[in-house]
Amino acid sequence: MEKQQKYTIIAKATPSGQGSIGVIRISGDKAIDVIKYILKLKYLKPRYASYLPFFYKNKIIDKGIALWFPKPNSFTGEDILELQCHGNSILLDLLINDILNISGIRIASPGEFSKRAFLNKKFDLTQAEAISDIISANSKSAIFSAMNLMNGKFSFLLKKLTKIIINLRVQLESFLEFDYKIKFSIFFKEILKKIEKLLIFLTSIIKYVEDGIRIKEGIKIILIGPPNSGKSSLMNLITNKNISIVTNIPGTTRDILHENIYINSVPIEIIDTAGIRDTSNQIEILGIKKTFEKIKSSNYLFLVIEDQMSKKNLNKIIKKYLKNFIKNIPIIIIRNKIDITNNIPEIIYDNNNKYTVIKISIKKKKGISILMDFIKKKIININTNEDQFTARERYLNSLKSIYKYLIIGKNNFLNTNSIEFLSEDFKLIQKELDSITGKFYSEDLLNNIFSQFCVGK
Incomplete structure (x- = not known):
């Protein structure tokens, strides 16, 4: 690495394409030579924006801002020169290729400016990664x-x-x-x-x-449950899109369906899965297997069932299919179809089993506000706070x-x-x-x- 750092590096600091401004960044001992070569000056005033002509083979090719940061008071800890000119990719390439004629200067590798800053103890590795975040x-x-x-x-x-x-x-x-x-x-x-x-x-x-x-990755909510319990309908309702196919035929959803939404500026991935049940259909079995693989990487599990289901049958489903995930992933039980049972929309905190039960009717759109309020207050708010950092x-x-x-x-x-x-x-x-x-x-x-x-x- 020490040998590599003997080279001065250069790269565009702005995306390729046309724009009002294009920035070229140079870091290393040869940056002072670029001042002499491109700006025809012996030196620049440190940390001061200078409006100057830029030269290409002794002809003025553009006028822009030059910024000079002598070491060690720079981002990388080395001498840094930044040239801000018009954002024409041809213009930027001409200037960079001309600067590369100076001995000891090469094109920077991805992230090399930040890497040099880390090696020069400008910040630790986690702070360097924050730049990418x-x-x-x-x-x-x-x-x-x-x-x-x-x-x-x-x-x-x-x-x-x-x-x-x-x-x-x-x-x-x-x-x-x-x-x-x-x-x-x-x-x-x-x-x-x-x-x-x-x-x-x-x-x-x-x-x-x-x-x-x-x-950093977004909150992942997975919808699981028996066939025809309303998972796909709930997916469509939350995302406000017709993503999942909804029918009365068991096993309609056989593959994993994803959709990313934002609630209170927080990214949430909603995942619809194959209905969990005993089946001999090989394609359906494969879909159910994918469901359980996906659960492992999810943050919250919404178990969607019909409101008619007894607690005994609910516990059978949990013990049979979800016993390996209970300790690691919060389970929210969505009791759908209260329009059939004539129950009211409500939220119940089952402290004994550590489950949250939310009663809704997707068909009649009852209790949806309770569900969305739960997502905002109990999922989004506890996963975001002012002191939180990406990881x-x-x-x-x-x-x-x-x-x-x-x-x-x-x-x-x-x-x-x-x-x-x-x-x-x-x-x-x-x-x-x-x-x-x-x-x-x-x-x-x-x-x-x-x-x-x-x-x-």
Whole structure:
């Protein structure tokens, strides 16, 4: 990487195509040579917008704004020159190709400006990823959550976690060196107590990250239930589109149907699935299998049944089909067709079974406002808050690995009383934690992350 950074890099910082403004970004030691070559000046006033002619082979090709950011006070930590000219792709390409005639300058790789900023310690790896999240954000909440990640809300939690772990490591190492100063039984209880507190704190961070992934990817609500219970009709009603085919024939829906909608600026993916029932139809069986695969990646499960169904039969469905998902995914039971049972639209919180029951009639459009209000207040609101930050699966995987190391370390400590083994576990925890922020990283990890950025970022 050090060899690569000897090169000065150049790229368009604006999308290809015609526009009012086109921006060219140059970062590295040769940026000063571009000032001399393109602007015919020896130097520019730092952090000052200068309106100047741009030269192409000694002829003025355009006039625009030049911005000069000498190192280390720049985005990448290197010398940066930005040229803002008219947004004609031919004009931009002519200028870039002419600048490439200067020895030591090459086209930037995707995300290389951000990668250099990270390597020059302008921000940690999570904050670098926030840049990509802001660019790709598909809702207002996602934009603000990405800014929270960039502003270091997650980094703050990780620093706090790191501080606790380092203090524990110091305490363990100190006891190994000076064990005569404190009784082991007292030390043993103190360490276990701190590990328990650490597990609680870590659990809260994992919850934050899981919520952050939901914001980045959108909330997924899956509709399941027996055939003809009203899943497809509910899908059409919520999305206000005729997406699902509605008939009285069991097994009409055999494939997974998706539709993305926005409620209160939050992206929600509604997923309609094949009716769950015992069947010998091979195509229908395949659709039901896909349903259960899809449940695993969903955030909320709407079990749509007919209001006539008894609690006994409802419990049979849950035990037969959903017992593996109950602990991980909230189940909301939608009792449809209250126009047949003459029941009123209502919402019932079943605290004993931890289910929410909503009674509606899709046909008569009764109780729909109750359902939509539930989605807004109990699903959207609890998944969005001002302190939330966007997150990635790699954060979650590392934090879960740390949790696993802690549990294993705690159990081994209880069984063996070995401080040496526990100390080794904490070294692994520290290494895993450092991989999130990029304090410890592999070149493959960096390439994988920054290759997903656009070229000029």
